[in-house]
Amino acid sequence: MSIKSTQTAVVNEQAIVLFELKNNTGTTVCITNIGSTITSIQTPDKNGKIEEITLGFNKPLEYLNEAYLNNCPYLGATAGRFANRIAKGKFSLEGQSHQLPINNDANHLHGGPDGFHQQIWKGQIEGESLVMTLVSPDGHMGYPGKVTARVKYTLTDEHELVMDYLAESEQACPVNLTNHAYFNLRGKKASILDQEVMIMADHYTPAIDAIPTGEIAPVKDTAFDFSSLRTIGEKIDASPIKTYDHNFVLNHPEGQLERAALALDKESGRVLEVFTTLPGMQFYAGKFLDGSYARGDWQFDSHEGFCFETQYFPDSPNHPNFPDCIARPGKPFEHTTVFKFSVQA
Structure with a gap:
C-alpha cells in the first residue's frame, strides 16, 4: 500500500492537500483535507476494469x-x-x-452551515495510514466544549477502507461523525435504482419531515425491509417520501464491528459491504441531487448515487430512548466504519 500527497492550493495560509491511497490490488482512494473528504474511489469490476464509483470533484477547491x-x-x-x-x-x-x-428547512443538519465538511483539517501520513485531525473550539456552531476530532484512514490489500473515528470533548456534547460518500457501483453515469441493497436491520426510526417520531418500528412488510437483497427501486414509491432518506436500527450491539449493509451492481459485478461499530445507518438514495454538480461529463442527477451513513440516530439528543450520543471527558466518540469492495462474477 502506498500514500502520496499533493499540495493543490493555499487558502487563508493553509495548504490544501490531496492524498492518494493505493493498494496493491487495484483500488485507489483520494481524500482531501477540505472536510476530510473522500473525493474519489476507483475499484475494478468483474472484468478487471478500474472505474470511479463515487460522486465528487477532481479539484479540491471545488469543495469550497x-x-x-x-x-x-x-x-x-x-x-x-x-x-x-x-x-x-x-x-x-x-x-x-x-x-x-x-x-435544512426548520432543522440543523450535519453540524450546521460551517460544519466539519468545510473546515480545513490537518492531514498527516502515519505509517500506512492517513490521519486527519480537526480542533473545533468551544461554542462553534453553538455546540458546547472544545472537540478534537480524528479520522484515521487505512486501505488494505483486501480492498477495505477502514475509517477509525475519535472525537474527544472537553464538555458534555452530542457528537456524531460519519462519512457522506455517494456510491454508484456501475462506474459510470447511471441510475442506482436497479442496484441491489441489503441492510442488517429489523427496525428503523419513522420520521415526519425528516425528524424521527421517537418510535422504533419493525421493517417487516414495509418499504424499508431490506433484510434480503433487492433493488433500491423495487419499493421506493411505497416510502412515504417516494425515496429513501431514513435511519435504520442495526441489529448488532453498539461497539461491535459487524456488517451493516451490502450493495451489488449485477452489471459491473461490484459489491460494497459496510461494517460499523455504530448503532444506526442512514440509507439515502440521492433523490435531491439536482444536476448542479459534475465530475467531467458525469452530471450528478437525482438517484445517481446512494449513501450508507453510519451514525447515531437523527435527533438523538432529544430522544432519551435512542442510543447515547453524548461525548464527555473520558467518554469520547470512538467508532470504526469499514467500506469493503469486491466483485461477484
Whole structure:
C-alpha cells in the first residue's frame, strides 16, 4: 500500500492537500483535507476494469465553492459535529438549553452551515495510514466544549477502507461523525435504482419531515425491509417520501464491528459491504441531487448515487430512548466504519 500527497492550493495560509491511497490490488482512494473528504474511489469490476464509483470533484477547491456550500450535498465529506438532523436546532443537556443554526428547512443538519465538511483539517501520513485531525473550539456552531476530532484512514490489500473515528470533548456534547460518500457501483453515469441493497436491520426510526417520531418500528412488510437483497427501486414509491432518506436500527450491539449493509451492481459485478461499530445507518438514495454538480461529463442527477451513513440516530439528543450520543471527558466518540469492495462474477 502506498500514500502520496499533493499540495493543490493555499487558502487563508493553509495548504490544501490531496492524498492518494493505493493498494496493491487495484483500488485507489483520494481524500482531501477540505472536510476530510473522500473525493474519489476507483475499484475494478468483474472484468478487471478500474472505474470511479463515487460522486465528487477532481479539484479540491471545488469543495469550497460558494455555490456548492450554499446548496451542499456533502459529497464524500466527514459530517460533524453532529451528522444528520437535530430538530429546530435545539437540545437541552445537563440543565442548559442550546440553540444551533438552522440550515435544512426548520432543522440543523450535519453540524450546521460551517460544519466539519468545510473546515480545513490537518492531514498527516502515519505509517500506512492517513490521519486527519480537526480542533473545533468551544461554542462553534453553538455546540458546547472544545472537540478534537480524528479520522484515521487505512486501505488494505483486501480492498477495505477502514475509517477509525475519535472525537474527544472537553464538555458534555452530542457528537456524531460519519462519512457522506455517494456510491454508484456501475462506474459510470447511471441510475442506482436497479442496484441491489441489503441492510442488517429489523427496525428503523419513522420520521415526519425528516425528524424521527421517537418510535422504533419493525421493517417487516414495509418499504424499508431490506433484510434480503433487492433493488433500491423495487419499493421506493411505497416510502412515504417516494425515496429513501431514513435511519435504520442495526441489529448488532453498539461497539461491535459487524456488517451493516451490502450493495451489488449485477452489471459491473461490484459489491460494497459496510461494517460499523455504530448503532444506526442512514440509507439515502440521492433523490435531491439536482444536476448542479459534475465530475467531467458525469452530471450528478437525482438517484445517481446512494449513501450508507453510519451514525447515531437523527435527533438523538432529544430522544432519551435512542442510543447515547453524548461525548464527555473520558467518554469520547470512538467508532470504526469499514467500506469493503469486491466483485461477484
